[in-house]
Amino acid sequence: xxxxxxxxxxxLLFFITDVALAQTCDSLGQKPTTAFPVxxxxxxxxxxxPICTNHDxxxxxxxxGGASYTDKNPFWYIFTCFSSGTLAFLITPNDLGDDYDWxxxxxxxxxxxxxxxxxxxFVVGNWAGTYGLTGASSNxxxxxxxxxxxxxxxxxxxxxxxxxxxxxxxxxxxxYTDSQSGYKLSFGGGTASITDPTNPDMLFADVSCDGGKIYxxxxxxxxxxxxxxxxxxxxxxxxxxxxxxxxxxxxxxGFDMDSVILNLxxxxxxxxxxxxxxxxxxxxxxxxxxxxxxxxxxxxxxEVFGRQPTPLDxxxxxxxAPVVLQMHFQKNMMCSSIAANGSDFTxxxxxxxxxxxxxxxxxxxxxxxxxLYLSSPIVHAGTYTIQLKTGGDGNTIIDECGEETPxxxxxxxxxxxxxxxxxxxxLIEGCRNDEIHYFNNGGPSITQWNWMFDTTLTSTQQNPxxxxxxxxxxxxxxxxxxxxxxxxxxxxxxxxxxxxxxxFIGPSFYCPNDLAYFKDSSAGTIISWSWEFGNGYTSNQxxxxxxxxxxxxxxxxxPVRLIxxxxxxxxxxxxxxxxVVNNCYIAVPTAFTPxxxxxxxxxxxxxAYKATxxxxxxxxxxxxxxxxxxxxxxxWDGTFNGTEQSSGVYVWMLEYTNIETGKKVFQKGTTVLIR
Numbered sequence: 001x002x003x004x005x006x007x008x009x010x011x012l013l014f015f016i017t018d019v020a021l022a023q024t025c026d027s028l029g030q031k032p033t034t035a036f037p038v039x040x041x042x043x044x045x046x047x048x049x050p051i052c053t054n055h056d057x058x059x060x061x062x063x064x065g066g067a068s069y070t071d072k073n074p075f076w077y078i079f080t081c082f083s084s085g086t087l088a089f090l091i092t093p094n095d096l097g098d099d100y101d102w103x104x105x106x107x108x109x110x111x112x113x114x115x116x117x118x119x120x121x122f123v124v125g126n127w128a129g130t131y132g133l134t135g136a137s138s139n140x141x142x143x144x145x146x147x148x149x150x151x152x153x154x155x156x157x158x159x160x161x162x163x164x165x166x167x168x169x170x171x172x173x174x175x176y177t178d179s180q181s182g183y184k185l186s187f188g189g190g191t192a193s194i195t196d197p198t199n200p201d202m203l204f205a206d207v208s209c210d211g212g213k214i215y216x217x218x219x220x221x222x223x224x225x226x227x228x229x230x231x232x233x234x235x236x237x238x239x240x241x242x243x244x245x246x247x248x249x250x251x252x253x254g255f256d257m258d259s260v261i262l263n264l265x266x267x268x269x270x271x272x273x274x275x276x277x278x279x280x281x282x283x284x285x286x287x288x289x290x291x292x293x294x295x296x297x298x299x300x301x302x303e304v305f306g307r308q309p310t311p312l313d314x315x316x317x318x319x320x321a322p323v324v325l326q327m328h329f330q331k332n333m334m335c336s337s338i339a340a341n342g343s344d345f346t347x348x349x350x351x352x353x354x355x356x357x358x359x360x361x362x363x364x365x366x367x368x369x370x371x372l373y374l375s376s377p378i379v380h381a382g383t384y385t386i387q388l389k390t391g392g393d394g395n396t397i398i399d400e401c402g403e404e405t406p407x408x409x410x411x412x413x414x415x416x417x418x419x420x421x422x423x424x425x426x427l428i429e430g431c432r433n434d435e436i437h438y439f440n441n442g443g444p445s446i447t448q449w450n451w452m453f454d455t456t457l458t459s460t461q462q463n464p465x466x467x468x469x470x471x472x473x474x475x476x477x478x479x480x481x482x483x484x485x486x487x488x489x490x491x492x493x494x495x496x497x498x499x500x501x502x503x504f505i506g507p508s509f510y511c512p513n514d515l516a517y518f519k520d521s522s523a524g525t526i527i528s529w530s531w532e533f534g535n536g537y538t539s540n541q542x543x544x545x546x547x548x549x550x551x552x553x554x555x556x557x558x559p560v561r562l563i564x565x566x567x568x569x570x571x572x573x574x575x576x577x578x579x580v581v582n583n584c585y586i587a588v589p590t591a592f593t594p595x596x597x598x599x600x601x602x603x604x605x606x607x608a609y610k611a612t613x614x615x616x617x618x619x620x621x622x623x624x625x626x627x628x629x630x631x632x633x634x635x636w637d638g639t640f641n642g643t644e645q646s647s648g649v650y651v652w653m654l655e656y657t658n659i660e661t662g663k664k665v666f667q668k669g670t671t672v673l674i675r
Contacts (some may be wrong), residue, residue: 025052025074028255032112032170035076037221037256039290040195043186047094049073049175057172058119059103059127062146069127069147073175077185078112081167084479084488085191086160086455090135091173092184098177099150100134101127108167115170123169124161128154129176136160137189160190162477164488166319169194196220200288205275205302206330206368209401211267214243214275214302215332215368216260218286224251226287228280231262235276237299241266249363256289259368268304275300305330310399312388312409316369320485321377321418325386327411329399332366335359337398339391345372349384366400381417381445385410419443421478421489431570433469434495438476445482452477471497500524500566502574509609510558511584515546518560522574528565534558534578549580556580584609586665588616588652591672594638602635603627603652603671611656611665618671619651626650638673647675 027050029036038044056068081087091100103125105115115121126134129148133156140157148154163169173185187194203217216234227233231243244265248257262275276299277285285293310333316326325347338344342355354375360367378384388396388409398404420442428435440449440462451459453466453476468474477490506518520529520542531539533547535558549558557577565571584607592603605616611632618627618636626645627636638645654667 023052025050025054025071027052028253029075029077030054032076032107032115032172034254035078035112035170037289038077038079038171038185038187038194039288040079040187040193041290043184044077045184046075046182048180048182049075051178051180055116057103057116058122059125059144059146060119060122061144062127071172071174073178075173077171077173079169079171079194080196081163081165081169081192081194082196083193084163084165085193086138087163087169087187087192087194088135088137088160088190089171089185089187090133090137090189092133092186093131093181094183095177095179095181096132098175098179098181098183099129099131100183101125101174101176102134103127103172103174104136104161105170105172106163106167107170112170115172123163124158126156126158128156130154130156132156162488162490163192163194165479165486195290196288200286200292200294201298202275202277202294202300204328204330205300206332207268207302207304209307209331209399211269211304212264214262214264216262216275217328217368218258218260220288221256221258222286222288223291224248224255224257226282226284226293227251227257227260228282230281233277233280233285234262235278236268237274237276239268239273241268260286270304270306272301272303275302307401307403309403309405312386312405312411315386315411315413318378318413318415320416321379322415323374323377325372325374325413327370327372327386329368329370332368332400333360333370334398334400335362335365335367337393337395337404338367338370339393341392342372343393344388344391344396346387346389347372347374347384348387349378350382351378351380353378353384370397377418378415379418381415383412383414385412416482416484417443417445418485419446419480419482419487421480421487423476423478423489423491425476425491425493427495429496429498429568431498431500431566431568433467434471435465435467437463437465438478439463440478440480442480442487443482446480447483448481450479468495471495498524498566498568498570500526500564500568500570500572502562502564502572504560504562504574504576506560506576507578508576509579509581509584510549510551511581511609512551514584515548516578517546518562519543520562520564522562522564522572524564524572525567526564527567530563530565532559532561534560549578551580551582553582555582581607581609583607586611586654586656588654588667588669589671590669591674592638593674594644595675602637603650603673604629604635605632605654605656608632608656610659612659613664614654614656616655617653619653620645621649621651638675644675645673647673649673 028034053070053072056070059069104123105121106123126145127147128145129150137157140159141155142159201219203219206215227248231246241264243262245263247261249259251257277294287293310329310331314328342358347353356373356375358372361369389407396405396407423440426437449462475492479488501523503521505521507516510516529542531544535549560576562574586608588605592600594601616629619625626640649670657664
């Protein structure tokens with residue numbers, strides 16, 4: 001492997017290189033925690049790659065003999081799957097002589113830094129030492145490509161993995177070659193979608209206590225670079241107050257934001273207002289990670305209140321099996337007023353729910369979001385109620401204006417049952433095809449089943465039946481949903497082909513008073529044999545008793561048939577013919593008449609059924625060889641080089657080995673050719 005090769009052949013140089021790479025990766029995007037958000041519609045260009053390294057990481061199935069895999073000269077990319085399917089992507093080095101590696105992680109429900117220690121997050125990777133293009137495609141190999149020697153030309157494309165809707169993924173791209181030449185990353189060719197179908201827009205707005213700040217919540221993550229610091233992306237129609245600056249929440253250490261703080265030159269008085277979007281001095285409005293912008297003119301209403309408690313009135317829509325409940329407030333709440341143990345809130349419903357802890361998304365001690373972390377997900381359908389109460393800290397929650405929200409306030413939400421895509425199947429093996437009955441009982445609330453069999457056949461039935469006419473490795477995927485929860489399961493299995501093939505060994509001819517022996521040579525798992533010998537006798541033995549045939553004056557062909565049955569109750573038939581002759585005494589005629597009348601037209605050693613290693617030759621009176629054969633059924637027609645030979649006496653020689661006695665026989669004689 002090329003990494004190991006460096007270790008073994010140039011240890012000093014490798015040591016020096018490791019020292020050079022000891023610097024950590026500090027550029028944005030070079031750590032899992034600062035990964036670039038990407039969209040499936042764009043090609044992402046990284047023109048230069050700083051030389052650095054972070055940490056060792058697990059690569060299941062790859063053992064480097066003590067050496068480790070690291071995210072060397074990396075960039076990280078984060079995305080969400082919005083439609084389950086296969087993920088295909090292409091990494092194109094600017095210099096095709098460079099070696100790029102990559103690894104994909106499913107970090108759903110995990111911290112991004114867990115990729116360095118948790119092997120269960122691994123999805124697929126390719127660490128081949130081969131130079132040039134790399135990525136994942138439908139034609140890629142289905143095994144992990146470990147580190148390799150470049151001349152081995154190990155495949156750089158891995159099979160496109162199946163990713164699941166609602167899951168979050170991290171893609172690490174490592175530039176193993178120690179140059180700073182960059183690359184392009186593009187997605188396409190798979191069946192999954194990592195493009196958020198939601199159009200970018202504003203969600204709601206609120207103001208600070210003094211009316212001097214507007215807190216804007218966006219409906220999704222948007223690019224920090226699309227926000228102009230001078231606030232010209234927004235306007236408040238009909239007022240003299242102006243927006244003189246804007247700050248994206250989280251932009252100081254990341255690439256995207258979902259909240260914006262707008263600072264006004266003059267505070268707003270209590271009343272109703274509108275916040276509208278317009279092109280900023282950068283020539284655009286706010287852009288999402290797919291470079292789609294909020295349309296110019298889009299506006300939302302907001303109200304500036306007098307000093308009054310902030311109500312408990314908004315819950316961010318919950319998803320399937322929620323383990324976190326996110327409450328949104330019109331004003332910023334003081335993080336210090338939130339009881340860390342969650343005692344400010346209770347959750348009641350048809351099933352018990354326990355709050356483990358609570359905290360806000362705090363910035364400068366303030367947050368518009370309070371997260372209630374539950375001890376376990378809510379997996380049972382029903383309507384649940386969050387109620388505010390005085391917590392263990394002696395208060396409920398207090399907004400940035402110092403107003404405490406009264407205890408007793410409630411907000412309700414509804415969840416549906418979780419669903420399971422787990423399925424079982426019953427295999428009904430056939431002789432030429434196999435039939436599989438699939439069964440899913442993942443919950444009574446399921447409204448949709450989407451089956452995919454070997455990426456070609458599909459079904460929307462709950463319990464479909466599929467017939468397979470080919471054998472070998474098979475893959476079945478099921479996606480189920482009830483419109484609220486969804487789940488995906490993939491099972492791989494192998495269909496064995498019934499290799500039943502009837503065949504037997506037996507004589508091709510039968511001489512008078514002989515015994516014919518037949519022996520089964522069929523292939524497969526056979527449970528029964530049925531013989532028919534053509535002489536009126538049958539047998540159900542694997543190797544039957546020897547058979548006797550009655551000879552007549554003329555040769556006869558008798559059919560010998562063997563029918564075998566496998567453990568799958570499949571059958572196959574072998575049919576051969578045995579020639580029963582009336583004479584097996586080898587002799588050469590003393591005369592023949594090659595006049596083409598169909599009688600005695602050829603010279604040959606007749607009845608040579610029991611001869612092997614045979615050679616028959618004919619000579620004229622001058623000793624010239626006119627004919628030779630090793631096949632006794634190949635007969636001399638009285639010609640030489642196409643010329644008919646004259647009447648007269650001809651000499652023949654016959655050599656053979658008797659197949660019964662093993663004795664070698666040599667005979668010589670003459671035959672008269674008569675015309």
